Amino acid sequence: xxxxxxxxxxxxxxxxxxxxxxxxxxxxxxxxxxxxxxxxxxxxxxxxxxxxxxxxxxxxxxxxxxxxxxxxxxxxxxxxxxxxxxxxxxxxxxxxxxxxxxxxxxxxxxxxxxxxxxxxxxxxxxxxxxxxxxxxxxxxxxxxxxxxxxxxxxxxxxxxxxxxxxxxxxxxxxxxxxxxxxxxxxxxxxxxxxxxxxxxxxxxxxxxxxxxxxxxxxxxxxxxxxxxxxxxxxxxxxxxxxxxxxxxxxxxxxxxxxxxxxxxxxxxxxxxxxxxxxxxxxxxxxxxxxxx
Amino acid sequence: xxxxxxxxxxxxxxxxxxxxxxxxxxxxxxxxxxxxxxxxxxxxxxxxxxxxxxxxxxxxxxxxxxxxxxxxxxxxxxxxxxxxxxxxxxxxxxxxxxxxxxxxxxxxxxxxxxxxxxxxxxxxxxxxxxxxxxxxxxxxxxxxxxxxxxxxxxxxxxxxxxxxxxxxxxxxxxxxxxxxxxxxxxxxxxxxxxxxxxxxxxxxxxxxxxxxxxxxxxxxxxxxxx
Numbered sequence: 001x002x003x004x005x006x007x008x009x010x011x012x013x014x015x016x017x018x019x020x021x022x023x024x025x026x027x028x029x030x031x032x033x034x035x036x037x038x039x040x041x042x043x044x045x046x047x048x049x050x051x052x053x054x055x056x057x058x059x060x061x062x063x064x065x066x067x068x069x070x071x072x073x074x075x076x077x078x079x080x081x082x083x084x085x086x087x088x089x090x091x092x093x094x095x096x097x098x099x100x101x102x103x104x105x106x107x108x109x110x111x112x113x114x115x116x117x118x119x120x121x122x123x124x125x126x127x128x129x130x131x132x133x134x135x136x137x138x139x140x141x142x143x144x145x146x147x148x149x150x151x152x153x154x155x156x157x158x159x160x161x162x163x164x165x166x167x168x169x170x171x172x173x174x175x176x177x178x179x180x181x182x183x184x185x186x187x188x189x190x191x192x193x194x195x196x197x198x199x200x201x202x203x204x205x206x207x208x209x210x211x212x213x214x215x216x217x218x219x220x221x222x223x224x225x226x227x228x229x230x231x232x233x234x235x236x237x238x239x240x241x242x243x244x245x246x247x248x249x250x251x252x253x254x255x256x257x258x259x260x261x262x263x264x265x266x267x268x269x270x271x272x273x274x275x276x277x278x279x280x281x282x283x284x285x286x287x288x289x290x291x292x
Numbered sequence: 293x294x295x296x297x298x299x300x301x302x303x304x305x306x307x308x309x310x311x312x313x314x315x316x317x318x319x320x321x322x323x324x325x326x327x328x329x330x331x332x333x334x335x336x337x338x339x340x341x342x343x344x345x346x347x348x349x350x351x352x353x354x355x356x357x358x359x360x361x362x363x364x365x366x367x368x369x370x371x372x373x374x375x376x377x378x379x380x381x382x383x384x385x386x387x388x389x390x391x392x393x394x395x396x397x398x399x400x401x402x403x404x405x406x407x408x409x410x411x412x413x414x415x416x417x418x419x420x421x422x423x424x425x426x427x428x429x430x431x432x433x434x435x436x437x438x439x440x441x442x443x444x445x446x447x448x449x450x451x452x453x454x455x456x457x458x459x460x461x462x463x464x465x466x467x468x469x470x471x472x473x474x475x476x477x478x479x480x481x482x483x484x485x486x487x488x489x490x491x492x493x494x495x496x497x498x499x500x501x502x503x504x505x506x507x508x509x510x511x512x513x514x515x516x517x518x
Contacts, residue, residue: 007402018390202386209341209386210403210451211375214368 008216012223015196023228026192030232033185034271035239037178041267042243044174045258047167058132058160060125060141065151069121077149081123086131086140091124098122134164182274185229189278193225197286204286218283225279226272233271237264293319293454293486294340299349301335301510309335311510312349317488319454322481324497325490327507333490336507337457339363340488341378342371355454376404379448379485383460385440387432393419393443394428400450418446422476438469445476455486462493470496 016023064077074092081090093101098119102111111118131140137160144153197204207217240263247258294317301310310332317323325333338344339351342363351363353374361374387396394415401411419425422442432440441461448456458477462470474489474496481487491497497504506514 004402004405014390203388205386206388206399207403209375209380210400210447211372212403213372216403 008219011220015224031235034236038240040174047170060155062123063152068149088128134160186278193282222279225275229271229275233268295352299346322502324504331507332510379453379456381458383463385444418449422446458489
């Protein structure tokens with residue numbers, strides 16, 4: 001058994017080497033396909049993790065009324081906010097913190113002329129995962145606004161609505177395109193294995209007349225298809241790394257949103273799976289057609 | 293060992309490859325299958341290694357009490373086992389061009405799952421039997437036609453088959469080489485393996501004292517004895 005397995009692996013590599021031009025061309029074509037696939041996977045993952053808002057996109061800022069600025073009132077408000085459904089965490093931003101933040105964002109020239117701090121205390125509410133979509137976020141915002149201690153509460157509603165609007169079309173579109181690219185990938189591997197089968201049909205005939213089982217005949221070609229797929233997917237993984245690097249130039253938070261290794265392994269796994277299915281189907285069709 | 297029971301085979305509407313063919317081949321026999329091109333010689337061989345099935349009649353192959361194959365009932369997995377007990381030799385040798393003589397012969401044993409050590413021993417045994425062991429490392433294109441056919445016979449012998457089926461094995465060879473090849477088949481037969489050799493080389497057939505099955509347009513026209 002071990003002997004046969006080693007032999008089948010050798011046979012798969014022999015097939016790969018037997019027509020180097022075809023093999024290299026196939027790997028490059030598969031690489032181009034997996035690069036497109038990687039781009040779409042990146043778009044899908046990005047939109048999905050941004051869609052409904054990331055934790056920072058869906059944050060709600062709460063300003064207490066002027067008569068509730070005492071420490072005990074602020075503590076009371078914080079505990080009320082904690083009790084609201086959909087609240088994940090709350091950060092208190094004191095007047096001093098707000099002033100520091102203001103100075104950091106806009107410089108201190110505007111505030112220097114004042115001898116007092118005009119900025120109010122506030123709370124930042126980070127909604128739980130299920131309350132980051134536009135609709136849920138609005139619901140939470142309404143609940144917050146109904147509290148009597150709250151003078152004003154605001155959220156990034158327009159941005160969340162925009163994300164919500166594009167989430168499904170972009171994710172759906174990229175999924176559909178991924179399916180199409182997967183289909184194209186399957187055809188490329190089918191074609192490469194088929195050409196190899198025809199150029200090595202004497203090997204298949206020999207296997208057949210020596211009494212080889214279907215699995216024995218199928219295995220080297222299946223392994224060869226998977227080998228082509230995996231080698232091609234390395235190009236896709238490199239493209240994924242490049243695209244993530246590029247997206248870092250646009251926003252520093254994007255690379256963190258997209259887990260590189262999970263995407264890379266998904267890409268390689270999907271390509272190997274598609275390759276295995278395409279090769280197996282091609283060899284089985286060939287064996288049926290040649291009454292083996 | 294092999295019985296054809298009123299076997300008929302049609303490929304197309306009006307082309308009957310075999311018509312009511314009825315004969316028996318016993319263990320250890322050497323039989324010539326003769327007839328002009330298109331007479332049905334290859335079809336008979338294909339029916340034995342079950343690449344084809346008869347339309348009418350039945351082919352029975354029985355190596356011993358527990359090992360019998362009926363054309364009507366044999367499944368694909370059993371056909372694979374049957375083929376491991378047959379040795380098939382073709383006119384065009386069907387050697388793998390990208391591997392040497394040793395690897396070509398070892399191939400049949402790898403399919404059957406032999407260990408590397410056993411493969412090595414058996415390959416050199418059959419290469420010696422067919423007189424080609426000194427070219428074990430040569431590639432097929434470095435061999436003459438006769439030498440390639442010796443390799444092909446060695447490959448057929450590797451699995452210690454009950455019978456060798458040879459389809460025009462001397463068709464591409466000169467008379468001198470043809471006689472050498474037939475001599476190898478005689479040696480194989482002398483060791484107890486049956487040989488069924490399809491050929492239309494009548495000078496060869498007439499020089500040897502073996503039973504012949506004469507086919508013409510798919511029908512057996514002259515049987516020395518059934």
